[in-house]
Amino acid sequence: xxxxxxxxxxxxxxxxxxxxxxxxxxxxxxxxxxxxxxxxxxxxxxxxxxxxxxxxxxxxxxxxxxxxxxxxxxxxxxxxxxxxxxxxxxxxxxxxxxxxxxxxxxxxxxxxxxxxxxxxxxxxxxxxxxxxxxxxxxxxxxxxxxxxxxxxxxxxxxxxxxxxxxxxxxxxxxxxxxxxxxxxxxxxxxxxxxxxxxxxxxxxxxxxxxxxxxxxxxxxxxxxxxxxxxxxxxxxxxxxxxxx
Numbered sequence: 001x002x003x004x005x006x007x008x009x010x011x012x013x014x015x016x017x018x019x020x021x022x023x024x025x026x027x028x029x030x031x032x033x034x035x036x037x038x039x040x041x042x043x044x045x046x047x048x049x050x051x052x053x054x055x056x057x058x059x060x061x062x063x064x065x066x067x068x069x070x071x072x073x074x075x076x077x078x079x080x081x082x083x084x085x086x087x088x089x090x091x092x093x094x095x096x097x098x099x100x101x102x103x104x105x106x107x108x109x110x111x112x113x114x115x116x117x118x119x120x121x122x123x124x125x126x127x128x129x130x131x132x133x134x135x136x137x138x139x140x141x142x143x144x145x146x147x148x149x150x151x152x153x154x155x156x157x158x159x160x161x162x163x164x165x166x167x168x169x170x171x172x173x174x175x176x177x178x179x180x181x182x183x184x185x186x187x188x189x190x191x192x193x194x195x196x197x198x199x200x201x202x203x204x205x206x207x208x209x210x211x212x213x214x215x216x217x218x219x220x221x222x223x224x225x226x227x228x229x230x231x232x233x234x235x236x237x238x239x240x241x242x243x244x
Contacts, residue, residue: 017079021053058090059091063111130213138191165182
């Protein structure tokens, strides 16, 4: 069968997307073991595409301006399987030491709420949205990283915790799911093993977040059909019957 004829007979294949929106912690989301859980699971079961839109250094003040350029009214709610919003590590930077990235706590909460409200306005329902709090900060390790760049320690874990609590509260008010990394990671007394430099995730941290996030995504994605059959189910004597 000619390719043009096959294209005419078969419907266009469009996988729904899981959009991962965040800062540098999201940007390296496909590193280490986290890729195995999210990327490979979604693709191997042919259910959806994972789209990484992690942007290093960004905060919610900037993110709220970008989101409408990632998902528009014309995107179509059916094309979005889930959206994660993972900010706060930069917003919670101390104002006096890092004014460029710092966002005041009340504004951070308002920005998160605004992004959720925007998604709802383009028909992305609350059950498809997952807010993720910043992870805890291991201050001694991050101070070492700052000093190596000639900077002072510009974040503290207690402040990060306030932003995490605000994120949890926004999720509660907006009816979305939430992954409270700040609290969950500190259930392990030595949470520093989850972090590579005190702020960003290590391979163990990636694996931990992946497992936690997949447990929330699994229910959202389980009802999605596999758009292509498993290879053993393809009729090799008549593949058109299986694939078109």
